[in-house]
Amino acid sequence: MAKLSKPTVLPQTTVRTRRAYFDFKYGQLHVRTAFPGTGGFDEQVTLICLHSREGSSRSFARFLPEIAVERSVYAPDLPGFGESDPAPSATFADGARAVLDLTGDLRLRQVDVLGVGFGAAVALELAESRPDLVRRLVLQGTPPMDRVPPVIRSRTGSGERHWDPGVLLAARIAELPGAAADPFDADAPALATQISAFLNN
Numbered sequence: 001m002a003k004l005s006k007p008t009v010l011p012q013t014t015v016r017t018r019r020a021y022f023d024f025k026y027g028q029l030h031v032r033t034a035f036p037g038t039g040g041f042d043e044q045v046t047l048i049c050l051h052s053r054e055g056s057s058r059s060f061a062r063f064l065p066e067i068a069v070e071r072s073v074y075a076p077d078l079p080g081f082g083e084s085d086p087a088p089s090a091t092f093a094d095g096a097r098a099v100l101d102l103t104g105d106l107r108l109r110q111v112d113v114l115g116v117g118f119g120a121a122v123a124l125e126l127a128e129s130r131p132d133l134v135r136r137l138v139l140q141g142t143p144p145m146d147r148v149p150p151v152i153r154s155r156t157g158s159g160e161r162h163w164d165p166g167v168l169l170a171a172r173i174a175e176l177p178g179a180a181a182d183p184f185d186a187d188a189p190a191l192a193t194q195i196s197a198f199l200n201n
Contacts, residue, residue, distance in 0.1 A: 014037040015034055015035065015036060015037060015064075015065045015068045015069060016034065016035045016037065017032070017033065017034045017035075017064060017065060017068075018032075018033045018034075018035075019031070019032050019033070020033060022076075022101070022102050022105050022106075023101070023105065024079070024085075024097075024098045024101035024102065025087070025097060025098070025101060026079060026085055026086065026087045026088070026094075026098075027079075027084070027085025027086075028084065028085050029076050029077065029079070029084045029085070029098055029101070029102060030057065030076065030077040030082055030083035030084045031057065031074050031075065031076045031077070031102065032057040032058075032060065032061070032064060032074075032075040032076075033064075033072070033073065033074050033075075034064035034065055034067070034068030034072070034073045035068060035072050035073075036068060036069055036070055036071065036072070038070075043070060043071050043072060044070050044071040044196075044199060044200055045071065045110055045111060045112050045135055045136075045199065046071060046072045046073070046074065046106075046108055046110075046111050046112070047067060047071055047072070047073045047074075047111070047112045047113070047114060047199070048073075048074050048075075048076075048099060048102075048103070048111050048112070048113045048114070048123075049063070049064070049073060049074070049075040049113075049114045049115075049119075050075075050076070050078060050095070050099070050113065050114065050115040050116065050118075050119025050120070050122050050123055051075070051077070051078065051081065051082075051116055051117075051118070051119050052116045052117030052118050052119055052141065053081075053117055053118035054117070055081075055116070056077045056081050056082030056083075057075040057076060057077045057082055058082065059116070059182065059184055059185070060075040060184055061185075062184070062185050062188040063184040063185070063188040063191060063192060066188045066189050066191075066192035067191075067192040067195060067196060069192075069196075070196070070200075071196075071199075074102065074106070076098065076099065076102055078090075078095045078098060078099075078118070078119065078122065079094055079095060079098050084098075092118075092121045092122050092124075092125040093125055095118075095119075095122035095125070096122050096125040096126040096129060099113075099122065099126055100126065100129075100130065100133075103133060108133075109133070110132075110133060110134075110135050111133060111134060111135065112134075112135050112136040112137070112138070112199050113126060113127070113134055113136075113137055113138070114137075114138040114139075114140075114195065115137070115138070115139050115140070116140045116141055116184070117140070117141040120139040120140060120141060123137055123139060124137070124139070136198070136199055138195055138198065138199070140183075
């Protein structure tokens, strides 16, 4: 009787998560990172995750391992939040400058950026100042922008700032799954699936 061959078992790709500090203009930036277990092969464009005014990089603790299966991900504590040193003022521009310092240290030529609330405003500021660097934006809870629809957002934004409509020329709106107050914690797997599909398209 012929022996049945054992089924082929594919190696598991384990996401590696770390925390680190990077220098920026006004001190040190605390950053949570997550990397695919492939050692960097077949990665997609690096994703930067920016938290809300009420949060820190900890907001993405459950989300990072879900989204980092095929791309490197960095979630900084913006200046003056979490464990990062403060900038002179907690403005969108100061946040964008800190993220630029981070991408410079990492020698990244192109990034996708996910922003929530205050972080979404920082992401827009970054995209406006460096359109060559920012490839795609995923925004949740952004300020209202009459002429600039965000790429992916919830419909709970408030604020006064308006951005140049050219920043999001090919934008589209998609509702995020679930109705949790903190979807990046409660709905991390579903969000990672939807956002990855958008970024990879």
